[in-house]
Amino acid sequence: MIYVHVPFCRSFCTYCDFYSEVASAGAGRFDSYVKALDAEIFARAGEITSDCNTLYVGGGTPSVLPPSFFSGLVATLKKAGVNTTFDEFTVEVNPEDIVEKGQGYVEALLEAGVNRISMGIQSLDDSILKWMNRPHTSREAVEACYILRRAGVKNLSVDLIFGISHLGMDVWKDTIERVLELGVEHISCYQLSIEPGSMLCTLVGKGRYKEADEELCREQYELLCSMLSAEGFRHYEISNFAKEGYCSRHNSAYWKYVPYTGLGPGAHSFSFDGKTASRSWNKADLKAYIAAFSGEGKENIVSREVLTSEQMRMERIMLGLRTAEGVQRYLLPEGDLPLVDLGNGYWRIPESDFFISDSIISSLI
Ligand code: SF4
Numbered sequence: 001m002i003y004v005h006v007p008f009c010r011s012f013c014t015y016c017d018f019y020s021e022v023a024s025a026g027a028g029r030f031d032s033y034v035k036a037l038d039a040e041i042f043a044r045a046g047e048i049t050s051d052c053n054t055l056y057v058g059g060g061t062p063s064v065l066p067p068s069f070f071s072g073l074v075a076t077l078k079k080a081g082v083n084t085t086f087d088e089f090t091v092e093v094n095p096e097d098i099v100e101k102g103q104g105y106v107e108a109l110l111e112a113g114v115n116r117i118s119m120g121i122q123s124l125d126d127s128i129l130k131w132m133n134r135p136h137t138s139r140e141a142v143e144a145c146y147i148l149r150r151a152g153v154k155n156l157s158v159d160l161i162f163g164i165s166h167l168g169m170d171v172w173k174d175t176i177e178r179v180l181e182l183g184v185e186h187i188s189c190y191q192l193s194i195e196p197g198s199m200l201c202t203l204v205g206k207g208r209y210k211e212a213d214e215e216l217c218r219e220q221y222e223l224l225c226s227m228l229s230a231e232g233f234r235h236y237e238i239s240n241f242a243k244e245g246y247c248s249r250h251n252s253a254y255w256k257y258v259p260y261t262g263l264g265p266g267a268h269s270f271s272f273d274g275k276t277a278s279r280s281w282n283k284a285d286l287k288a289y290i291a292a293f294s295g296e297g298k299e300n301i302v303s304r305e306v307l308t309s310e311q312m313r314m315e316r317i318m319l320g321l322r323t324a325e326g327v328q329r330y331l332l333p334e335g336d337l338p339l340v341d342l343g344n345g346y347w348r349i350p351e352s353d354f355f356i357s358d359s360i361i362s363s364l365i
Pocket of ligand 1: 008061
């Protein structure tokens, strides 16, 4: 299971704290990034496990890169001895890249082996998109979906955001309806959160944004859940909904504590041999990453943490209870639990309580 982090974006979205650099400023660094990534692949190929054989290229905005990046990535992995017959190969894209680069670009991604696309739409309302500083309009988002379909994409996921204080219920309902009309197989939907270091955090500090109240967030989440369930989506994780057979294998494996190898600046990895678990992460700094993997790096860019058995138990509860599959009973405390017994040794948070899952989970760990 492999995650590759692409640290470039065209511009920065208001709410985002992911590690990336503005693509135009980093243009000269694309090649150095690719060289460093190739070197990291060769150095770490032995760590890559294929129990869950998925490749996920995220970011940042991977679609700022040319198709040769994706075919080259697979070729390098193969050369390094990695099993590249991926069950799922996802690439995150942004609508403006798909519209600008067109059908041929998407066909080239499929040619490289990509079989799932995850597109950041976030909203289909132009004033909300503008406020988010997204570099695309709602019309472009819709057009991008058509382009992806015409090119032959059969497994399409889109991302949405709710819980914005000036997002009215009517606008939110309209966005959900229009996304459903697009006939996508998978929807990831996150409540807006104010992340330290984001532009939004600065706006809050200056009094230019006030967090949405809990009731509005709950109403928007519940509307989403009911509209998606009526269209046959399975609510398989707090923020993820899929048509039958389209749950993300890669993301589901994270929640099941499957080991993964994260490549690229800022990428996290997890190793677990059934007894000992550890997490490691590369420094979120492109320059240091390039230096480290071009052989010039004096600096150690990898941090590592070995988990205690108690940390492992807590993590498994936190991850498992995000999902409809739940968590094994033996990991949970004794006594009455605010959970549902699924009858197979697993207990879950009922869907009606997913919205308050954070407080339920903290009461259990
Ligand atoms: S939300 Fe996506 S496109 Fe926007 S800044 Fe973050 S990583 Fe880049």
